[in-house]
Structure formats: structure tokens, C-alpha cells
Amino acid sequence: MAVQQNGRALRMAWKPMRRNRDVVLEAVRRTPEALQLADAKLKNDKEVVLEALRGNGTALRYASEALRGDKEVVLLALRSCDGVLKYVSDQLRNDPEVVEAAKAGKEAQRKRKKSQREEKNDRDAKRRRDDQELLAATTAASSEELLLRERSMILSTLHKRVFPFNIRSIPTTLRGDKEVILAFYQSPPLLSEWERVVATLEFVAPELRDDEDVVSASIAATMDNFRYASERLRSSRSMLLKAVKLSGQALGFAPRELQDDKEIALLAMENGADGLDHVSRRLRDDKEVVLRAVRACSTALALASSRLKEDPEVALAGEPSLLRGASERLKDDREAVLACVKKDGSLLREASDRLQDDLEVVREAVTNDPTVLSYASPRLQADVDVLCAVVSKVTFRIWVNRQRSDNRYDWDLSVLQRILDLDKALAMEVMKRAGTHVLQRVSRHGTNDAALVRRFYDEHDFLLAALAADTKAAEFVPEEPLRDRRFVEKAVECNGMILARIREPLRAEKELVLSAVTQNGMALRWAASSLCNDTDVVMAAVAQNGAALKHASPRCCAVEEIVRTALKSEGAALAFAADALRLDARLIRDALESARPAQEWHIPAEYSSRIREWCERKHGGPTFVPFAEMHAMFISYPKQSATEEELAEFPDLGWLQAMDEA
Numbered sequence: 001m002a003v004q005q006n007g008r009a010l011r012m013a014w015k016p017m018r019r020n021r022d023v024v025l026e027a028v029r030r031t032p033e034a035l036q037l038a039d040a041k042l043k044n045d046k047e048v049v050l051e052a053l054r055g056n057g058t059a060l061r062y063a064s065e066a067l068r069g070d071k072e073v074v075l076l077a078l079r080s081c082d083g084v085l086k087y088v089s090d091q092l093r094n095d096p097e098v099v100e101a102a103k104a105g106k107e108a109q110r111k112r113k114k115s116q117r118e119e120k121n122d123r124d125a126k127r128r129r130d131d132q133e134l135l136a137a138t139t140a141a142s143s144e145e146l147l148l149r150e151r152s153m154i155l156s157t158l159h160k161r162v163f164p165f166n167i168r169s170i171p172t173t174l175r176g177d178k179e180v181i182l183a184f185y186q187s188p189p190l191l192s193e194w195e196r197v198v199a200t201l202e203f204v205a206p207e208l209r210d211d212e213d214v215v216s217a218s219i220a221a222t223m224d225n226f227r228y229a230s231e232r233l234r235s236s237r238s239m240l241l242k243a244v245k246l247s248g249q250a251l252g253f254a255p256r257e258l259q260d261d262k263e264i265a266l267l268a269m270e271n272g273a274d275g276l277d278h279v280s281r282r283l284r285d286d287k288e289v290v291l292r293a294v295r296a297c298s299t300a301l302a303l304a305s306s307r308l309k310e311d312p313e314v315a316l317a318g319e320p321s322l323l324r325g326a327s328e329r330l331k332d333d334r335e336a337v338l339a340c341v342k343k344d345g346s347l348l349r350e351a352s353d354r355l356q357d358d359l360e361v362v363r364e365a366v367t368n369d370p371t372v373l374s375y376a377s378p379r380l381q382a383d384v385d386v387l388c389a390v391v392s393k394v395t396f397r398i399w400v401n402r403q404r405s406d407n408r409y410d411w412d413l414s415v416l417q418r419i420l421d422l423d424k425a426l427a428m429e430v431m432k433r434a435g436t437h438v439l440q441r442v443s444r445h446g447t448n449d450a451a452l453v454r455r456f457y458d459e460h461d462f463l464l465a466a467l468a469a470d471t472k473a474a475e476f477v478p479e480e481p482l483r484d485r486r487f488v489e490k491a492v493e494c495n496g497m498i499l500a501r502i503r504e505p506l507r508a509e510k511e512l513v514l515s516a517v518t519q520n521g522m523a524l525r526w527a528a529s530s531l532c533n534d535t536d537v538v539m540a541a542v543a544q545n546g547a548a549l550k551h552a553s554p555r556c557c558a559v560e561e562i563v564r565t566a567l568k569s570e571g572a573a574l575a576f577a578a579d580a581l582r583l584d585a586r587l588i589r590d591a592l593e594s595a596r597p598a599q600e601w602h603i604p605a606e607y608s609s610r611i612r613e614w615c616e617r618k619h620g621g622p623t624f625v626p627f628a629e630m631h632a633m634f635i636s637y638p639k640q641s642a643t644e645e646e647l648a649e650f651p652d653l654g655w656l657q658a659m660d661e662a
Helices: 007-012 021-030 032-037 046-055 057-062 071-080 096-140 143-160 178-186 193-197 212-221 223-228 237-246 248-253 262-270 287-296 298-303 320-325 334-343 345-350 359-368 370-375 384-393 396-401 411-422 424-445 450-458 460-469 471-476 485-494 496-500 510-519 521-526 535-544 546-551 560-569 571-576 585-592 605-619 627-635 644-649 655-661
Strands: none
Touching: 021 032, 021 046, 032 046, 032 057, 046 057, 046 071, 057 071, 071 096, 143 178, 178 212, 212 223, 212 237, 223 237, 223 248, 237 248, 237 262, 248 262, 262 287, 287 298, 334 345, 334 359, 345 359, 345 370, 359 370, 359 384, 424 460, 460 471, 460 485, 471 496, 485 496, 485 510, 496 510, 496 521, 510 521, 510 535, 521 535, 521 546, 535 546, 535 560, 546 560, 546 571, 560 571, 560 585, 571 585, 585 627, 605 627
16 A cells, blocks of 8 residues: 555545545554544544554644543653643643653653764764775875876867867866877867867966977967967067968067068968058068058058059059048059049049049049049030040939039039030930939929029920930929920820829810820820720720720720720739629630739639639649639630539530630
């Protein structure tokens, strides 16, 4: 039984088991406190209670009231344990024999505790004696043998190197052992950047920092260790050569006499040295050294000698932007400036006045960056060749995004003014390329030149060129020209969307609207409602752009010929057709085979769901075939291959195939 192992198991027993006298006796024999879990009847059983009290007198608290007044039971509890008197019934608490038994129990418990303390002290004393004997035995072993054992263990760990290892983990007594330190740096390679940090030579014994093998191995692990090498090795040319082959920054820890060595300096420049920071003054005037330094780090030119700073070959060996900090003599060197502006046109501002008046230099600069025209001389700002180069690079994006400061806000309009004065054909080219932006600037922001604004209003050819080049230009055409009917007639032929800007009466003129929708079918949106119901106008609009069917009247959307024409260019136009035509199988086929095919959501749901149902049934489950392919399979399916059940459920199955066979 479980109570034979632990009387507390009675807690998990059924109530009938707690009434079982044998079970409860066994439980209190093992665990006196189990009396608490017994049935009330057994708590009044003298034999059961006495059995519990033999193990622990405090179990009296769980006995029945009658037994707590039984002298035999109370005396047994008091003699075995102190502190039980409070559980005794009131009539026995003043009984002399009971009081004497309580005193005897208290004395007995005190002696037991004293005995337990003495036993514990004896055990602790024995353990201390054993530890001292063991320590004495260990100390008696040879210190040399212990060191060899520790050395062997560390060498084994270093050779395996299955985890990052910190050099400070090596005992101080072994940091002067060459074999241990070499093992740390050589086998196998270091594992991580963190390990490179903790692999510093700083914590190695001083005598090993003067050992070439150790220093070479530590430099191979991380170049920073060169700074911790002894002064003798840092002054060694062969050791410095090894260091700069790994990293040119090692030159910074070398003595001055070696920083004047040209071979070492050249090798350092090839391997990431910080420019000319750590080379001698003599080498900063050496063209070969400076050239290599500038190619590796363009900022190195700042430390070159004054003579080499003015050398075009040296100055241009790095980034073109170095022209900004170059001498005046170099800024006046034609070849140097020409090479720079070919890479970065904005450097024209750094060139001398003489070169800002040089045609080839300015042409190269504005070809690279049209916004730098304002830095050219006044003569070249009016030169046709230069302006042609500007126009060849001008695009809508450039004209919009290259506004760098308020004082250059109108640079494009000023350029256009010069172009207008020089060559009208060139000005027309500008309007074709960036006319939308120019019109936007004139109409919204204006310009400081009122004559230029008036010229725009009067020169209709410029406006028409902009309208023909960009649909969005219609939004920025000034109001004054739109009052001229002759201009409007030409404008709708160039850009149908100008219909949105003209007066209401003109939008009701059929010929004018026909010209607009022929140029851009979406202009139908701005036509008068009477013309949106005109079949000729609507047919012209959908012929140009099928999506214009969206703006047609319901009557025109119910004309099959108009819908079929719209579907040739825009399959999605089926969504705007009348409900009766949207379910026409032939029109659906035209929509799916259009230049811009319709998507499944443009097709009526009752039709598309039927096609998908047939396709899924044919394939035995869901399919991810595009809807257009499903539809093609459905209408071209041979009827002779279909079952009678399929034909009954899908009567139009294979109608195109049947039509072709007929």
C-alpha cells in the first residue's frame, strides 16, 4: 500500500479507506501527522492515537476531545515532545502528574537538541579534518608537476579551439611560455572579430613581445598587435615590412626613420594606410608616393607638398571633387578642369573665369549637368551651341528637381528667354521636352519678366508644342489663349484633354468635340451630355480608347457595334456595357482577346463562375489556370467529346468549335 511508504498518501485515499482502521494504523505508524486525515471515529480510537503519539507527540492536536482528556494518552504525548500542553483538555492541565510530565518532556527535548547539535559539530569537524588532509596531500605534490598538468590541458584546449578563447584566460605563469602563446595565435585561425579583440599581445610576457616568431604570429592574427611589440622589433625593417603587408596602418607605429623609407611607404599605401599621415615630409613631396596615396584615399592630397598639390596629374588621380580644394593655378589648368567637368558638371563653378568662358569646357559641363549654365560666362550663356547642349539634356524631371536655391528658382525660364531670343526652333524643342513644367511655372508662379509671360500668351506655337508633347500640359495652359477660338481648334487636335479647360458652349460643338476625342478618347468625359449620347462622337472616342465607354450615355453603351469597337483596345470596357451585352458570349470572347485583355472581375459573375465550375470539374479539383485560358478551353471544347450530362448542364459548351465546324 502507498501508506506503507508515506502516510501522507492517505490524503489521496477515498473516504471509505480513511475509515479503515488497519490502513490508518499503518499510515500513522509511518507518518504521525497522518492522524489529521483519518476519519473522526478513528481519531477517537485510543490505539490509533497512541500509535501516532509514539512517533510524534504533537499529533495530540488531531486526537478527539475525549482522548485529549485521557491521562494515559496525554502523559505519552508530553513525555515524547515539548509544547503539547496547550492541546491537553482543561481538566488535566492542572494535574500535578501531567505538569510534571510536561516538565520532563521539555527537559528531554532540550537534551535531544543538544545531542543533535553535538553530533552535527562532530560531523563538521570530521569534514574539516578530511579537507585539511586532502589539501595537505595536494600541496605535497610537486608544483612543477601541477604546472605541467595545467600547461598540457591549456595546449590541448588551444589546439582544439572549438570556442572563442581569451588570452587573459591563460594563467599568468604560462603567458611567458612561447609554445603556449604560439599555439594561441597559430592553431587554428581565430574564429571571430571578438576573438581578435581579446587576442592582444598586450597581456603577453614582456620577453615574448621581443620574440620575432611570437610577434609575427600575433600580427597575422590582428595587425593591432604591432603596437605592443618591443621597441627593437618595431624598429626592425623586416618586421615592419611583414606588418604593412597585412595592413598599411602599421606604419603609424613605426619609428620616424622607417616612415622615411620609400619602399615601406609604397607598400603601406597599397594596403590601406591612412593617406600620408605617417610618412615623412620628404616622401610627401615624392610624386610616386603621393600618387599612390591619392588613388587609395583622395583626402591624402591635403597632406601633399605645395608643389604636388598644383600638379594636375596628382590632383586628378583621386576624386574630381578635389578641384574644390585645389590651388588657383590648378583651377586655371584647362586639361584638369575639362577632365573634372566631364565627370561632374557642377565643378564648373570652381573653374577660373577664363575657363568659364571656354566653349569646350562649358559645353562638357552643361552636357553633364544642364543646371550649371548660370556659372558660364555671359557670352557663352547666349551661345547657341551651349544652349543646344542644355536642351539636349533637359527633361521634365531635370527641370523640376534641379531647383537648388531661391536665387536660381527661375533658371530654366531665363534659359528659355535666351533661347527665344536666339533660335525659335530651339525654343520649340525645349517646349517639347519640358513644356509642361515651363507652363506650370508661368501659370502658377509667374516670372520676374512680364515680357516673357506676354510672349508665351502670344506665341501659340509654343503652347501647341507643349500640348502635343504631354497630356498633362493641358492643365497649365493660360486662360487668355483659351478665349481664342482659333487656338482652341488647333489645341484640341494636339491634346484632346484641353476640352476640360474650354468654355461650356464650346464643349457642345460636335466638330470641336470630335477633334478632341479623336486625339484622346478620354476627353469624352468633358463633352456636353448631349454629345455623350451621340453615336458618332462616342464611336470616335472608343475607337481611340475603349475605356472612354465609361463616359458614354446608357443608350450608347447598349449599342453592340460601339461596345465591340471599345473592346478591341480595352477589354475592361465590358464592365461599362449594358447588362444585356455583358452576358453576350461573343463580346466576352472579344474582351478576353483584346489588346488589353479583360480580367475575371470584369466578366459577369454568373458567367465566370459557370466557366470555373466546368474547368474544376474537368480537372477534378481547384485549378490555378488563368481565366482567359479557362474560357478558351470552354468555348473550343469539342462537343463530341462532352457527355450528355455536361451538355445538359452547360448548353453553350464548345459553341465556337461548333460554329467553326458548321
